[in-house]
Amino acid sequence: SQRVFEAAAAAGVRVVFSSSSSVYGDAERYPTPEDTPPQPVSPYGITKLTCEHLARAYARSFGLDAVVLRYFNAYGPRQRPDMAFPRVVAALVLGGSFTLYGDGGQSRSFTYVGDIVTATVLAMERAGAGAVYNVGGGQEATMNEALALLEGIAGRTLDLRHGSPVPGDQRRTKADTTRIRDELGWEPRTPLDVGLRAHWEWAAGRVGAR
Numbered sequence: 001s002q003r004v005f006e007a008a009a010a011a012g013v014r015v016v017f018s019s020s021s022s023v024y025g026d027a028e029r030y031p032t033p034e035d036t037p038p039q040p041v042s043p044y045g046i047t048k049l050t051c052e053h054l055a056r057a058y059a060r061s062f063g064l065d066a067v068v069l070r071y072f073n074a075y076g077p078r079q080r081p082d083m084a085f086p087r088v089v090a091a092l093v094l095g096g097s098f099t100l101y102g103d104g105g106q107s108r109s110f111t112y113v114g115d116i117v118t119a120t121v122l123a124m125e126r127a128g129a130g131a132v133y134n135v136g137g138g139q140e141a142t143m144n145e146a147l148a149l150l151e152g153i154a155g156r157t158l159d160l161r162h163g164s165p166v167p168g169d170q171r172r173t174k175a176d177t178t179r180i181r182d183e184l185g186w187e188p189r190t191p192l193d194v195g196l197r198a199h200w201e202w203a204a205g206r207v208g209a210r
Contacts, residue, residue, distance in 0.1 A: 001051045009062040015055065016123045021072040021109070021136065021173045023049040031176035034070070034132050042168035052132075059130060067127045069120060072136030072175045076113030076195055077202035085196070088147060089203040092154045102165040104144035109136035109175040112190035112198075122184045131183070136175020137195075138188045149193055153200045 001017070008015045022045030023038040040046045058064035075085050091098040119135040127133070141149075151158050180186045190198075 002054060005055055005058040005064055005066070009058055009064040014065040014067065014124060016067045016069060016120055017051060017055050019052055019068050019070045020045065020048045021070055021175065022170065023052065023070060026170060030172060030174040032174060033176040034134055034179055041170065065129045067123045068132040069123055070132070070134050071116055072109040072111050072134065072173050074111050074113055074116050076199050078113070085199055086203050088150055088158065089200055090207050092150065092156050092158055093204050093207040097159040097161050099161045099163045100143060101163045102169065104147070105142050106169065107140050107142045107172045109140055109173050110146065110192055111135060111137040111188060112195035115188045115190050119180065119186045122186050126184050133180040134175040134177050135180065136177055136188070137192065139192045140174045141192055146192065146196065149196050150200060153197050
């Protein structure tokens with residue numbers, strides 16, 4: 001990230017930095033607005049917050065034009081195969097098991113990749129320099145609810161196993177997207193069931209073609 005910031009500052013071009021809801025950790029309130037003090041509880045969240053500070057330092061010292069987007073639990077076609085939903089789909093298609101860490105009551109503002117892309121383009125084109133925005137799905141759901149939706153879409157029952165909660169895993173995320181709605185006109189457009197169906201159709205096709 002530092003090398004990108006250096007190159008962008010030298011070239012006089014904008015950077016939209018992909019940060020994360022993980023910077024909030026166990027947030028003080030939900031939905032969580034951007035002015036909530038960041039308190040990351042995971043190494044991942046700490047690295048994202050560090051890069052936010054680095055972008056601001058390059059803006060002050062070298063004139064970097066940077067916008068920060070805090071994505072909330074992106075999912076959808078082309079997601080990395082080691083992430084939760086691709087592994088669920090693989091288990092449903094191939095008949096394997098899926099291990100859920102924790103009781104499944106942890107909730108997320110799942111955000112469809114198409115909505116993420118739209119927000120990123122708007123930030124590149126319209127945001128003010130130094131702006132920080134949450135980018136989160138409008139529908140909060142627990143992992144148990146998301147798994148039930150995928151089972152319904154697939155028409156199959158998941159062989160679900162439970163493991164111990166992951167240290168540093170947030171219990172809840174819920175985005176306050178008022179700022180990006182008011183300033184850039186962005187709102188999440190893809191309901192969770194629609195996004196998961198698109199994810200299933202893409203991922204199941206790839207797994208089945210192996």
